[in-house]
Amino acid sequence: MLQLTEHPNVLCLSGHDPTGGAGLQADIEAVAALGGHALGVITAYTVQDTRNVKRVAAPPMAWLREQLATVLADCPVAAVKIGLLGDARQVPVIASALRRARVPVVLDPVLRAGGGRNLASTRLVAAIRRHLLPLVDVATPNRAELLRLVGARRPDAAARQWLEAGARSVLVTGGDVPGPHVANTWYRRGHAPQTRAWPRIPGGFHGAGCTLAAAIATLLARGYTPAAAITDAQAFTHRALQAGRRIGRGRAIPWRQVEP
């Protein structure tokens, strides 16, 4: 029998990372660990290892359009997660699918790889700000991405600009800010910012941001409130980082087959 709601479908628009640490594979594993099913539409191909990204290419535009139309015509979607985008022209196509789907949207704006490579053109940054932020329930930039998207210098001012641009909430992650703790701050319109600090697990990780964003999307798909989804997704990601494994010569990847 068809059971459409038991494991809600989470549409993941993400890049492919052949190491499996980040991107679509991170999404699939996190979504499955938390009781959802990932529908995977590839928005970028990459050449990378666990140290850094070497090359990024976008799939043909017609493929993105057709994959989205085909899968959305068949499968009900309970939430959407957006990660690395390969081309600014993808943004209006995705925005129009989001407007039709009317489900919670989590945006992980992947602008720069942990290894340092720039992953987003000026045009892509502008398109995300203009067309995607107004459709987003939770955005999960790190500090550098928060500042870059709006061209700001101070995190509080930058987060305000994200909210003014239309994002319903912004969870700023602090993995890229040195210190003994990783402090993640959640900004919402009409609420004081809330910060939760986690002991930093040394060594650095590849794919932590994707894991967190996919976990939030899955819990929203399961009907959690944004506050509960954000709390439980951070705890899940922390457990995955504690169980992290070095699968290559670079950074460890989160191990997402942990207890939800």
Ligand code: PLP
């Ligand atoms: N490659 C893809 C496809 C990604 O989605 C991401 C991050 O989301 C990265 C690479 C970079 O990951 P990290 O910064 O954790 O190395």
